[in-house]
Each structure stands twice: as C-alpha cells, then as structure tokens.
Amino acid sequence: MIDGFLYQALVYITAAVICVPVARRLGMGSVLGYLIAGIVIGPSVFGFIGKEGQDIMHFAEFGVVMMLFLIGLEIDPAHFWKLRSRIFGLGGLQLCVTALFIGTGLYCVFGFSWQAALGAGLALSKSSTAIVMQTLKEKSLHTTRAGRSAFSVLLLQDMAVIPVLALLPFLAAQSGFFSGWEQAGLLIGAVFTVVVAGRYIIAPFLRLVAAAGLRELCVAGSLLIVIATAYLMKLCGLSPALGAFIAGVVLANSEFRHELESDIEPFKGLLLGLFFIAVGASINFSLIAEQPATILTLVAAVLAVKACILMVLGRLFKIPFDQNFIFTVTLSQVGEFAFVIFAFMGTLQLLPTAWIDIMMAVVALTMSTTPVLMLITERLILPRFGIRKIAEQKSDEIDVTNDVIIAGFSTFGSTVGRFLRANDIEATILDNNSEHVDLLRKMGFRVFYGDATRLDILNSAGASEAKILVIAIDDQTTSCKLSETARKHFPNLTVMSRANNNFDAFALMEHNVQNIYRECLDASIRLSVDALVLLGFRRYSATRAGQKFIAYDEAAVQKLSQHRNDQKQYILTTRQEIELQEQLLTNDREAIHNLNDHAWESDNGDEMEKRTD
Amino acid sequence: MKKILLMLAHPRFEKSRANKALLTAVQDLPFVTVHDLYELYPDFNIDVSREQELLTQHQILIWQYPIYMYSPPAILKQWMDLVLELGWAHGPGGNNLEGKLLCNTITTGGSTESYGPKGFNNYRLEEFLRPLEQTARLCKMEWLPIFSIQGTYRHAPEHYSHYGNQYRRALHSLAEETIDLTHIRKHPSLNEWIASTERQAAL
Numbered sequence: 001m002i003d004g005f006l007y008q009a010l011v012y013i014t015a016a017v018i019c020v021p022v023a024r025r026l027g028m029g030s031v032l033g034y035l036i037a038g039i040v041i042g043p044s045v046f047g048f049i050g051k052e053g054q055d056i057m058h059f060a061e062f063g064v065v066m067m068l069f070l071i072g073l074e075i076d077p078a079h080f081w082k083l084r085s086r087i088f089g090l091g092g093l094q095l096c097v098t099a100l101f102i103g104t105g106l107y108c109v110f111g112f113s114w115q116a117a118l119g120a121g122l123a124l125s126k127s128s129t130a131i132v133m134q135t136l137k138e139k140s141l142h143t144t145r146a147g148r149s150a151f152s153v154l155l156l157q158d159m160a161v162i163p164v165l166a167l168l169p170f171l172a173a174q175s176g177f178f179s180g181w182e183q184a185g186l187l188i189g190a191v192f193t194v195v196v197a198g199r200y201i202i203a204p205f206l207r208l209v210a211a212a213g214l215r216e217l218c219v220a221g222s223l224l225i226v227i228a229t230a231y232l233m234k235l236c237g238l239s240p241a242l243g244a245f246i247a248g249v250v251l252a253n254s255e256f257r258h259e260l261e262s263d264i265e266p267f268k269g270l271l272l273g274l275f276f277i278a279v280g281a282s283i284n285f286s287l288i289a290e291q292p293a294t295i296l297t298l299v300a301a302v303l304a305v306k307a308c309i310l311m312v313l314g315r316l317f318k319i320p321f322d323q324n325f326i327f328t329v330t331l332s333q334v335g336e337f338a339f340v341i342f343a344f345m346g347t348l349q350l351l352p353t354a355w356i357d358i359m360m361a362v363v364a365l366t367m368s369t370t371p372v373l374m375l376i377t378e379r380l381i382l383p384r385f386g387i388r389k390i391a392e393q394k395s396d397e398i399d400v401t402n403d404v405i406i407a408g409f410s411t412f413g414s415t416v417g418r419f420l421r422a423n424d425i426e427a428t429i430l431d432n433n434s435e436h437v438d439l440l441r442k443m444g445f446r447v448f449y450g451d452a453t454r455l456d457i458l459n460s461a462g463a464s465e466a467k468i469l470v471i472a473i474d475d476q477t478t479s480c481k482l483s484e485t486a487r488k489h490f491p492n493l494t495v496m497s498r499a500n501n502n503f504d505a506f507a508l509m510e511h512n513v514q515n516i517y518r519e520c521l522d523a524s525i526r527l528s529v530d531a532l533v534l535l536g537f538r539r540y541s542a543t544r545a546g547q548k549f550i551a552y553d554e555a556a557v558q559k560l561s562q563h564r565n566d567q568k569q570y571i572l573t574t575r576q577e578i579e580l581q582e583q584l585l586t587n588d589r590e591a592i593h594n595l596n597d598h599a600w601e602s603d604n605g606d607e608m609e610k611r612t613d
Numbered sequence: 614m615k616k617i618l619l620m621l622a623h624p625r626f627e628k629s630r631a632n633k634a635l636l637t638a639v640q641d642l643p644f645v646t647v648h649d650l651y652e653l654y655p656d657f658n659i660d661v662s663r664e665q666e667l668l669t670q671h672q673i674l675i676w677q678y679p680i681y682m683y684s685p686p687a688i689l690k691q692w693m694d695l696v697l698e699l700g701w702a703h704g705p706g707g708n709n710l711e712g713k714l715l716c717n718t719i720t721t722g723g724s725t726e727s728y729g730p731k732g733f734n735n736y737r738l739e740e741f742l743r744p745l746e747q748t749a750r751l752c753k754m755e756w757l758p759i760f761s762i763q764g765t766y767r768h769a770p771e772h773y774s775h776y777g778n779q780y781r782r783a784l785h786s787l788a789e790e791t792i793d794l795t796h797i798r799k800h801p802s803l804n805e806w807i808a809s810t811e812r813q814a815a816l
Contacts, residue, residue: 538626541625
C-alpha cells in the first residue's frame with residue numbers, strides 16, 4: 001500500500017518537476033507543462049500509471065475545490081456590485097449564447113436529445129478558471145482590460161454552476177420530476193446551510209482556533225473548513241467545489257480572510273498541479289484513435305464557436321482589438337467544471353457512457369490548446385499588431401533614443417514619467433496594457449507595446465543606448481526577471497526599481513538591483529512627520545527626524561536582507577511579514593535615533609566658547 | 614505705525630531660551646508679523662514670490678537668530694540668496710527694498726567681552742556681520758545697530774524678561790512714524806539706544 005503510494009508520488013512529482021520548468025522555459029506556461037507531464041506518464045505514452053489516473057483525478061479535484069474557495073474569498077460584495085454590468089452582461093451573455101449554439105449543434109448534428117444537448121451545451125460553455133487565472137497571472141495580464149473582463153466571465157460561470165447542477169435532475173427524464181424537485185430542494189438547503197454555518201459556526205470556530213496560537217492548528221482549521229464543506233456537498237450529491245465557493249464568499253468579510261488565503265494557497269497550488277497531470281493522464285488516446293474525426297471536429301467546433309461568440313461580445317463591450325484577442329483566446333477552452341457536469345450527467349444517465357468519454361476527451365483537449373494558442377497569439381499575432389504601431393511611430397521620429405526607459409506605466413510609472421517630462425527629460429515607455437499605450441501615444445509619449453522582459457522589445461526601445469531603466473511594474477517576479485535581463489544584456493543601463501514592500505525589496509536585492517525604492521516608505525514617513533507637527537513638534541526637527549529614519553530604515557532593510565540570504569526563504573506568507581516587522585521593531589528599539597543636533601541646542605553653537613566659559 | 618516683518622531663523626527653537634523669551638515678548642504686537650523660516654521651509658525650499666510679496670507689505674525688516682560659527686543659521690543665507698534677486702532687490706530696476714529698515718536681533722553664547730580685539734573671538738560682533746551689512750546697502754536698505762543678548766549661558770530667567778521688555782519697547786519705538794536714524798546710529802546697539810532714551814525720559 002505504502003509502496004504503491006510512494007511509487008505514484010515519485011512518478012507524479014518527477015514528471016512535474018521535469019516537465020513544468022521545461023515548459024516554462026519554452027514560454028508555454030505551467031498549465032501546459034502539467035498537462036504534458038500527465039500525458040507522458042499516462043497509459044498512452046509510458047504507461048507509468050494506468051486506470052488509477054481516474055482516481056487521482058477525483059483526489060486532485062480537491063485542488064479545484066480549494067481554488068474556488070480562494071476565488072470565493074476574494075469576492076468582496078461591494079467590488080462585485082461595481083462589476084455587475086460586466087459580470088451579468090458580458091458573463092451572462094457568454095454563457096447563454098454559447099450554450100445555445102453548442103447545444104443546437106449537438107442536437108442537430110449528433111442527434112442528442114434536447115435535454116442532453118442543453119446539459120452538454122452548458123457544460124461546454126464554461127471556461128477553465130484554473131488555466132485562465134494562472135495564465136493571466138504568469139503573463140501579468142490580470143490587471144488589463146482583457147484580464148478583468150475574463151475574470152468577470154469566469155466569476156459568472158463559477159456561480160452559474162449552482163443553477164446548472166440544480167437543473168440537470170429536471171432534464172433527466174428517467175428520474176422524474178419529483179426527484180428533480182427533491183434534488184433542487186436539497187441543493188437550496190445545502191447552500192443555505194453553508195451560508196448560515198459560515199456566519200454563525202465557522203467564524204467563531206476560527207476565533208477559537210486562533211486563540212490557541214498554534215500555527216499548524218490554524219492551517220488544519222482552514223483545511224477543515226474546506227474539507228467539511230466539500231463533504232457536506234458531496235453527501236447531498238452536489239459539487240464540492242460549489243460548496244467551497246459559497247463558503248469562501250461567506251468568509252470573505254471575516255477578519256480571517258488573509259489568514260485563510262495564505263494557509264490554503266500552497267495546498268491549492270500543489271493539488272491543482274496534480275489535477276492538471278491527472279487530466280493529461282486521463283486523455284483516452286485510444287478513444288481518439290478510434291474516432292479521431294468526431295473528436296477533432298468537436299474540439300475544433302467547440303473552440304471556434306466559443307471564440308467567435310467571445311470575440312463578438314468583446315466587441316459589443318468595447319474591448320480594444322488586441323485586448324479582445326487575448327480575452328478571446330484565454331477563454332476559448334472548456335473548463336474543469338465540464339468534467340464535473342459530465343460526470344453528473346453520466347450518473348443521471350442523461351448521456352450514454354461512450355459519449356461521456358468522448359466529451360471528457362474533448363474537454364481535456366481544448367484545455368491543452370489554450371497555452372499553445374496563447375503562445376501563438378503572444379509571439380506571432382500580437383507582435384505583428386504591435387510592430388505595425390511601432391513602425392508608424394518610428395517613421396516620424398527616426399534616430400531618437402531616450403536616456404530613460406520606463407517599464408510599466410501604472411500610477412507609479414506615470415508619476416515618474418510626468419516628473420521627468422516636467423524637467424524636459426523624455427522617456428521611452430514599455431507597457432503591456434494597450435489602453436495605457438493608446439492614451440500615452442495620444443499624449444506624445446514614445447511607447448512600446450508588449451512584455452518588457454522580452455529582449456527584442458527592449459532592443460527596439462533603445463535599451464542598448466539608454467542610460468537608465470526605471471522598473472515600475474506591479475508584479476515583483478516580472479521586475480526581477482527584467483532586472484536580470486537588463487543586467488545580462490545591457491550593462492550600460494542603471495536599473496532603478498520600485499518595490500511594493502520589504503519582501504519585494506529583498507527579492508530585488510537578491511537580483512543585485514542597487515537602486516530600490518519602496519513605495520510605502522516615503523509616504524508613510526511624510527505622514528508621520530506631519531503627525532509629529534500636529535502634536536507640537538517643530539516642523540524642521542520633525543523633517544530631519546523623518547529623513548534620518550528613512551536613511552536608518554534603508555540600512556536596516558539592507559542588513560536584514562543579508563541575514564535573510566542565509567535562510568533562503570521563498571514562500572512568503574502573512575506570518576513572515578509579521579516576523580519581519582517584529583525584527584525591525586526590535587532593531588528600532590536598540591538603535592535609538594533621537595536627534596543629535598546638540599550644536600543647536602542652546603543659543604550658542606560655538607563649542608570652543610563653551611570650553612572657555 | 615509702520616509694519617515690522619520679524620523673520621525668525623532658529624533650527625532648534627524648541628530648546629532655545631533667549632530667542633523664545635524675545636519672541637514671546639513681541640509676538641502679540643499688532644504691527645509685527647512673525648515669520649518663522651525653519652517652520653515654514655523645513656526642506657529649505659523657499660517660496661520666493663511669497664517672500665517678496667511679504668517684504669513689500671512691511672517697512673521694517675528684522676532678522677532674529679542665534680549665531681553659530683560666527684554666522685547666522687543656514688536658512689537665512691538660503692533666504693538671502695533666493696529672495697534678494699537681481700532686478701528685484703538690487704541692480705537695475707531692483708528698488709523694491711529701497712528705504713526699508715533692517716535690524717538684526719542676535720543671541721550669542723559668548724559674552725560681549727569675548728567679542729573684540731582683546732577677547733577670545735578677536736573681532737567685534739558687528740564685524741562678523743559685514744556681508745549682511747553690505748547686502749543691506751546693496752539693496753538700498755537702512756542698516757540699523759543690532760539688538761543683542763550675549764553670554765546666554767550665564768543668564769538667569771529674570772534677565773530674559775528684562776531683555777524681552779527692552780526688545781518690545783525697541784520694536785515699538787522703531788515702528789513709530791517719526792524716528793531719527795542718525796540719532797539711533799550714534800548708539801552701538803539698539804539695547805543702548807532704548808536704555809538711553811529711557812534714562813532721558815526719567816530725567
């Protein structure tokens with residue numbers, strides 16, 4: 001038993017550890033890496049694992065459960081309300097129209113019953129939250145218009161799983177309307193239970209656990225919530241993922257939100273990886289070999305229909321062309337919920353098993369197309385589009401290279417750019433948000449559209465002749481990557497980087513960035529100086545104290561960073577942030593930085609005078 | 614009454630005794646505008662047009678500061694460099710300060726005796742102020758004798774209230790419409806001027 005487990009763990013983890021870095025190195029993203037790892041170890045290629053791939057998939061579905069719990073946690077009702085038009089308009093239309101088209105297709109061409117066609121249509125209209133969110137985050141696209149629109153659509157799809165799962169029993173003619181009602185009642189009851197439990201049982205329970213003050217107990221508590229909700233839903237014959245999602249939403253407003261997030265995050269990452277491997281392994285290649293025409297036609301048709309509808313809707317909601325392209329491509333696959341829905345349809349006997357197998361293969365195949373399509377979009381389609389714009393720009397300012405390149409033009413970068421411009425220094429700007437790019441071009445900035453970490457883009461932006469590279473990107477991983485590229489290929493550049501917080505600063509220091517500017521530092525000291533003045537301090541003394549503190553804090557962080565290098569910690573949690581603050585506070589107490597301006601303290605600054613007096 | 618602009622330049626005013634005593638004695642006078650440079654410009658980023666506007670609204674200018682290393686505190690030099698512009702305060706068309714009175718109110722740790730050819734500091738206090746005096750002349754201002762408290766280490770609190778009263782009377786007299794500049798200049802300091810006026814009044 002233990003041997004079997006160790007063997008399986010060895011196979012899975014080895015495959016992941018080899019395939020994922022290779023896939024990322026090739027620019028394919030980790031999701032495709034996991035899928036390939038699954039295919040490689042699956043029955044179709046090496047056959048390290050056989051039928052148990054299915055069992056692993058059931059186990060790994062728990063990763064999806066956790067992901068939905070985390071998504072639920074991030075839904076802030078006020079934020080949600082602000083996005084309602086995009087979520088219900090864009091998302092709702094996408095779901096209904098896609099389900100209608102695909103359902104009709106299945107009904108007419110493959111002779112599905114109308115119930116089965118509707119169920120399958122709804123299942124296939126979903127996109128994969130796991131793949132999309134991972135891809136968008138890895139490419140730092142989640143803050144762009146495309147990313148936010150994609151998130152809205154996914155949110156609605158995730159929520160729509162509730163009514164869809166409730167609807168299926170009604171569609172299953174054999175089970176009769178009565179049990180359909182029963183199922184629906186059960187669903188509503190279960191959702192109600194989760195909501196009430198979240199409010200009145202889970203939150204007090206978490207408080208109790210936190211009071212014990214044991215770290216591992218908190219992790220266990222968080223896991224218990226997710227597992228208990230999932231089990232409850234399973235008992236009712238409903239989707240555990242759904243229960244977790246609702247539990248997440250209920251707990252989003254509690255004080256434990258961040259704690260829960262950091263506790264669940266590592267488990268989620270690991271299990272999601274496992275889930276993708278299992279999907280890869282469970283692709284039934286012999287089935288595909290038997291009916292390649294049917295399956296490949298279905299894959300192509302599903303992708304095409306979904307993409308067309310997304311494209312049209314993107315247009316309708318006025319997403320700019322290139323963003324719309326990203327939006328369309330990222331959402332074109334079928335999501336993990338389709339597995340759940342098809343499995344449910346199988347138990348309800350809405351669809352014959354043979355078709356269920358085919359559909360599972362179709363879903364898995366569409367999922368594996370996304371990273372490839374994304375790669376093609378990013379490398380072939382968007383650059384062509386971007387380069388066309390650059391070419392236009394180049395024609396009117398040939399041979400102009402600016403001394404400063406600013407990567408990332410969010411609030412931080414734009415402030416830097418505005419200040420430099422006010423002092424007659426023009427900067428070249430790199431941004432991967434086409435809305436920023438359009439605006440900036442209108443304002444006469446020299447802008448390059450695209451991923452700033454790419455060598456060709458840096459080259460065309462004139463990095464080999466510039467003097468300063470300002471990294472103003474939100475995402476710390478991208479900043480580090482960019483600083484590394486700059487150091488390797490453009491030694492002429494002085495890299496100046498923004499850091500969101502101390503941890504970002506540490507990461508940048510590890511990449512040998514010399515000039516690091518922590519966003520929080522200057523503003524918080526300015527506030528504190530004003531606070532001292534309001535409390536009656538002289539403004540000049542308070543200002544000097546503030547400047548001294550900034551210098552002291554820079555040195556303290558530098559020192560801590562060296563200390564940290566010995567420990568090499570990579571996973572950063574809220575807990576570590578607290579530990580860091582503790583260390584800083586202890587050091588503060590040791591170094592008493594009261595002012596040493598004694599020369600000014602009496603009405604005489606002449607030291608020699610004092611000695612003679 | 615003329616209006617007095619009292620420019621205070623003290624980097625550590627919260628620890629000061631002499632300057633605090635002097636300022637407390639005069640800050641409630643209706644014709645005095647107290648202008649605290651270190652409080653207003655902790656980053657030395659002086660607002661030139663605002664300063665020039667203030668100068669045009671006053672007829673008498675007082676620089677009040679402690680002496681460090683034989684000079685006024687750094688911000689006063691910064692102020693002079695930035696505000697007394699060519700073409701505004703001096704040079705062609707620079708007549709905005711013409712005829713305004715300039716008086717320095719100075720505190721030193723060293724005693725009066727230590728300032729002079731026989732003293733530790735070799736020169737008289739006025740001699741250390743030559744650059745300021747010439748600046749006043751360049752800007753067509755009237756340079757007045759200084760008001761001073763010297764040997765601040767040795768003073769007891771009641772001394773400060775004495776100096777405070779003297780300072781208050783000095784500002785009052787200066788602000789009166791009719792003053793005789795040549796008479797004032799016959800005295801080595803404003804302290805002496807006020808003392809002698811009072812002695813005559815008592816006679």
